[in-house]
Amino acid sequence: MGRVVVVGAGVIGLSCAVRLLEAGHRVDVLARDLPRETTSAVAAAIWYPYRAWPEERVLGWAQETYAVFASLAEDAASGVVMREGTEVVARTGEGGRPRPWWADAVPGLRETLDVPPGYDGGWSFTTPIVEMPIYLDWLAGRVLAAGGSITRLNLHGLPRTGDGGPDAVVDCSGIGAKFLAADATVHPVQGQVVLVEQVGLERWWLDGTAESGPTYVVPRSRDIVVGGTDIEGEWSRTPSPEVATAILRRALRLAPELTGAEVLGHRVGLRPARPEVRLERAGDVVHCYGHGGAGVTLSWGCAREVVELLG
Numbered sequence: 001m002g003r004v005v006v007v008g009a010g011v012i013g014l015s016c017a018v019r020l021l022e023a024g025h026r027v028d029v030l031a032r033d034l035p036r037e038t039t040s041a042v043a044a045a046i047w048y049p050y051r052a053w054p055e056e057r058v059l060g061w062a063q064e065t066y067a068v069f070a071s072l073a074e075d076a077a078s079g080v081v082m083r084e085g086t087e088v089v090a091r092t093g094e095g096g097r098p099r100p101w102w103a104d105a106v107p108g109l110r111e112t113l114d115v116p117p118g119y120d121g122g123w124s125f126t127t128p129i130v131e132m133p134i135y136l137d138w139l140a141g142r143v144l145a146a147g148g149s150i151t152r153l154n155l156h157g158l159p160r161t162g163d164g165g166p167d168a169v170v171d172c173s174g175i176g177a178k179f180l181a182a183d184a185t186v187h188p189v190q191g192q193v194v195l196v197e198q199v200g201l202e203r204w205w206l207d208g209t210a211e212s213g214p215t216y217v218v219p220r221s222r223d224i225v226v227g228g229t230d231i232e233g234e235w236s237r238t239p240s241p242e243v244a245t246a247i248l249r250r251a252l253r254l255a256p257e258l259t260g261a262e263v264l265g266h267r268v269g270l271r272p273a274r275p276e277v278r279l280e281r282a283g284d285v286v287h288c289y290g291h292g293g294a295g296v297t298l299s300w301g302c303a304r305e306v307v308e309l310l311g
Helices: 011-022 055-072 132-145 174-180 241-254 295-310
Strands: 003-007 026-031 080-090 110-112 119-130 149-152 168-171 187-197 204-207 215-219 223-227 263-273 278-282 285-289
Touching: 003 011, 011 026, 011 132, 011 168, 011 285, 011 295, 055 080, 055 119, 055 295, 119 204, 132 149, 168 295, 174 263, 174 285, 187 241, 204 241, 215 241, 223 241, 241 263, 278 295, 285 295
Parallel strands: 003 026, 003 168, 026 149, 080 204, 168 285
Antiparallel strands: 080 119, 110 119, 187 223, 187 263, 204 215, 215 223, 278 285
């Protein structure tokens, strides 16, 4: 087994590093941003295939990742829990609702009419909720415990292999792939969230029908992540107070329990969007980026495929 450099310390990079170490490679993670500084750290991190294509490949990666998270939920230290909730749909008049294209990845998906006023129905299921500050620390700990390293380094290009360099490079640079991989198709999709106090909410809620962006309420152990926005091409990481107010107003339709909840903070992340996830080998480089809003959801499935491509 050889020495592999993984570029990027978000959820994709760390997951790939763990699987590569388990396969016997020597692994060094290099990244401009350390795990808690990445877009992954901003994510509400509910398992849900969002803004990632092509559907047939995404479904396989998502299904495998769901199974891994269901197992990790047995370890409280991982920050992963299995939590039931509902994706609502708007009133559509007559006719049934088509099953979601990702339905085969979710055990126990069922149609429900138990939804807030103004909605026609929805889909209820149990899904992994990943508390990212805890989970990223846990992942990084696995990398270090297995003999890998994580180093802050502002790269101006992907490392060269051979002549004293690594035997292979795994490019998990997310939005940075626009520059490091010279991929003009990579672009940001800005997402803003509000963190509010945990008011005893147990269920998650999701409404993806609004033109202004997805609305979601994702309870964690000590807070609740409320989102969000979906702004193509926006590079700013500065939260907007006006947007935050609108997010909270939309969220109250889903979870009136949030009325009066204390706001704990605001976060903005840049989803690394692309027409399709790029997961392929090019010489001694394996590219693994462009996961849109589904990095957590696809992480373990993609990591397994990265190992296979290097194997």
